[in-house]
Amino acid sequence: MGWFLLAHIGLPLFFGAAFVIFSAAVSPSLAGWDVLVETAQDLTILSLGATGAIFDNARVEQAFGSNSALVAIGVIAINLIFSAVIVFARAAAIKENRHFSFIGGMMVLFVGFLTLGLTAGVLVWAYGRGS
């Protein structure tokens, strides 16, 4: 249970906090709740990058067997769709020259966390089935 909480809540929060710091440090003029959207985009980039490394893990390969590559591509495809949603929301805001509200920023951030949860979930699934 502790590991599950760490994988699904602890680690995403640490990464999210790090990305908030990065975003705030490099852009002094992020108005409204745009920092949440910037963080969501960083989370999806992290998820996409981490997926390849996760599927290189022997335990994960063992859990999914011959379908391992297929599952990896599926996870990447879902993450790409989510990241496209985030980019679309950002582009729409920039086009209309407006900033994100708290609710809007939270919705986009949720999508970002979903991608990270999906990627971390693969590990939890693989190690949960093995034990």
Add this chain to the structure above:
Amino acid sequence: MAMLFKFLASAVGAAALCTVILALFARPLSEAIRHLIYSPRKGSRTYTTAASR
């Protein structure tokens, strides 16, 4: 199949929980970081560039 649904539900629930927690402290954290980096320090000199003179 039931395990898959359980997995998806836990992923969605965890993402929602993370979103709420991070959204609560994202703004104070980002403002603190900006304050640390961009606010002029007490006693520091103000430099003017050639263009602004």
